[in-house]
Amino acid sequence: MGQQFSSMDRHRILTSALDRARAKRSVRMAQIGRDRLEELVDIRSRNLERLQANLSILRKAVEDAGGFFFLARTSREAVEYLLKVVGDGRVVVKSKSMTAEEIGLERALASAGKVVVETDLGERVVQMAGVRPSHILAPAIHMTAAEVARLLSPSLGPEPEDIVRYVRESLRPYFLEADVGVIGANAVSAEDGAILIVTNEGNDRLVSALPRTLICVTGVEKAVSNLYEALRMVEVQVASATGQRLTSYLTILTPRSEDLGRGRSLHLILVDNGRIDTLEDPEISDTLKCIRCSACFNVCPTYRVVGGHLFGHVYTGPIGLPWTYITAGVREAAGFADLCISCGLCVNECPVRIDIPDIISKIKYRAVLEGVYKPFWLAANIDTLLRLGQMAPSLANQFIKRRPLRLLAEKVLKIDHRRVLPHFPSERMWSLVRRVGHAANPRFRAVLYTDSLIQYLLPSIAFRAAELLVGNGVEVAIPRQRGSGMPLIQNGLLGKAAKTARDNVKKLYRHVLKGYDIICLEPTSLYCIKKIYPGLTKLDEASKVAERSYGFSEYLVERCGFNNSKKGWGRVFYHWPCHARGESKASTVLLLERLGYEVRSLDVGCCGMAGLWGLKAGPRGYGLSAEIGAEVSAAYREAGAETLVTDSTVCMLQLRQFYMERVFHITDLIFNSWVGGGDG
C-alpha cells in the first residue's frame, strides 16, 4: 500500500509544482525577450484577422498535397467525420490533444466499439483512473507515484522509473497494431499545409509514423499564414510552458510527408465550435490569441488551491474559463466563474497579454443577464450597507460583535460568522480630515481617493495618509467620492459598475483639469482606475485620469522623493497585494527601505480575501479564502519578522484574522517611524 495524500498535501504538491514551473519559465522568458513577445502578439492578432483566408489557403494546400481537410462547425460534426474516417479500424492511438477532449472524441469512439489508447503518460494515467485531467500540461499533477503505480498494475512499485518503463512496454504493442492515429497540433502553417507538434515524450512521433490513417484534430485558431510564424508561436509556447529552449521533439509534417499519400492518409480536422463567431465578439475574442502555455495557471490563487477538477470544465485554469464559454457555453463557464476573484495576477504572466480577468468579468455579466450566475448580494449593496452602518455605528457594531446577531447576519447577508470585522468608528472621515493641516509651500496638489472601506470603517488611515502627504509638500483634497466598484466587477454586475466608474471618472477629471494628481490609498482603486475604467466607461477622460493616478507609496517615493533620516527599524514582512503586482517593482518595498526597514516579501501569493469574496459564508468563500492565505502566512512565519505590513485594507482584514495585533497598514508604520528629512 502506498500512502494516501490528504487534500492539504495535494494542495502542497500542486502549488510546489506550479512554483517550480514558474521559476523555470521565468529564466527562459527573460531570454526570449520583449521584442519576440511583441512579435508574437502581432502574429496572433494578424492571423486571427485573416483566419478565414488562412483556412482557405490551408484547405487548398492540404488537398493539393493529397490530404483531407475538414472544417467542423461543431463538436458533433467533428466526431461524425472522425468516425467515418476510422471506419472499420479497431485500435486508435492518440497523443494528448485538448481539442480531442473538447469534442468528446474518446467517448464517441469508445461507444462505437473502438479501443482508444491515450499515449501521453500523464494523460494515460488519468484515462485509466477514469478522471478528468487537472492541468493541461501535467494531467496527473494531482496524483502520487504510488497511486499511479497501483492504478497501472498491482505488481508495480512506486518508482517513477519503473512506472515509465512499464508504460513504455505496455503501450508499444498498441502503437504497432493501431489502425488509426490521432494527434493534435501546436500550430498549423496554412501556406505549407504543415502541422507542427511538440512533445517531450515522443509519443506523437510514434502515433504519426505507425498507423495507416493519421488524423489531426485541432482548433481553427492554430492556423497561421506560414512556417515562420508557426515556428515563432511554438518557440514561445515551449518557453512559456516548460522553460525549455525546445521540447525533445518538434515534428513538422504535411500530407505528402514520407509515405502519407502512398498508402497512408492524413486527415486534418479543424474545429470551429464557437471560435469563428467569437472573432466577431470583441469582448471575448482575445481568448483566441491564447497559445495554451498554461503560464496563467501558475499564479492563479484559487486554481493553486482547488486545481483543475473544480476550476474548469474540459478546459481548466484561468484562460480555461473563457475557453469553456466559447466551446461549451455560458452555463458551463458560470459553473466555476465564482472562483475567479479578479486578482489580475494571470495577466502579468501571459506571453500574449490576454486580459483574462476582464474577459471573465464580461462572461460573468452575461451569465448574470442570462440568469445562470448568482452574484453575491452583498457586492451589489455594500456601499449602501456601509452608509447605513455609519449612520448608526453603535447599532451596527452590535451586529459585528454579538454572536447571535452575527449568526443572523450570516443567514441574511451570507457573511461568514468567523470573519473578524472592524467596527464602525465614532467619528466620520469627513470630520477627521478637517483636522489635517496645510502644506506650507506645496509642491504638488493631489486628490486622495480612499475607497469605501477606509471611508466608512477605517477613516484614521485617510487622516494619517493626508497628514503624511502634507508633511511631504502635497496639498491634499478629499472630495466626496464613491467606492471603486471592484465588488461589482468581481460579481459580474458590470452595468452598475460602469455607472459607478463613470461617476468617479467625471468627479476626478474635474480635479485633474485643475492640476491635481490622484492618489489612491487602495491598490485596488488604482487598479480599477488604470486598468478597468478606460475600457468600462469608454470615456476619453478615463485615460486622462488614469495617467495622473498614483499609488500612495509610489507618490511618496517617486514624486515627493520621500526619505527618512533614522534607519534600522528592524525587519518587516510586506504583503504585496495582488492588484499592486502589475508594477514591475513594489513601490511600497522601496518606501519601507527608505524608511529604514529590512523588507521580506513573497513574489507570489494572494492573501485570499479578494474583496468581499472572503466574507462569503461557506467553503467556497471564507473556507477557500483561508486556505489561499495559508501560503502568505507560511512565508511570513519563515521570514522571521515581527511586523506584517501591507497597503491594502482588504488584505489587512484577512491578515488580521490570523495575526491580529502584528498587522499594520503602511500609513501606521510611516507615522510611527518617520522622523523626516533624510540624507538624500
Next chain:
Amino acid sequence: MELFWERLRENGSIPIYCPKVEDMYAKVEKIISDMNYSPTAFYPRDVLPTLIPRLLQMFGMVWGRSDSFDVRRARLGLMGVDFGVAETGSLVLFTSNTVERLLSCLPEVFVGVVYTSRLLPDLASTLGYVSQALKGGRCVSIITGPSQTADIEQRFVRGVHGPRQVYVLVVEGGPAIQ
C-alpha cells in the same frame, strides 16, 4: 560549435567530438560494445556515405528502406542527420519514409551523426531548408535531447516513448551546405 556543444549537454544529449571521420568508427564501436552488441539498426543515408559500408564491415547489420519490422527489434538506432542547430542543441532530421524516422523513435538509444559543416546558428535559420524538405515530401523531426517526462510527481525520467539516450557524434568537416 562551442554553443552547440554546451546546449547538447544542457538538454541531456551526449556529444562526442570526432576530429576525423575515422574517429567516428571507433566511437560507434565503443557505444555498440557498451550495449553488449544489442540489435542495432543503421539507416543508409547519403549524409554519411562512408559510414555505412564501414559499419557493415564491422558488424554486418543494416536494415533497408521499407522493413519496419526489423527497426522494431533494434535497441540502438544510428544515422546521419541533416543539420545541427547550435542555439537549441538540436538535430534536424528530414526523412522520406517512416522507417527512417522510426530509427530515431523506437530504439532505446539513438546515435545521430552530424558534420560541423552542417551546423546552423538557430532555429530560424533552418526555415528555408525545412520548407524545402516539406515540399519534397519529407517529414521534419527536430530532436532536442532524449525522450523525457516529469508527469509523475514532477520527477524527471528519460526514455518514455523514444530514446533514453541520445549520442551526438560531431564530425569535423563534411560536405558544405548547398
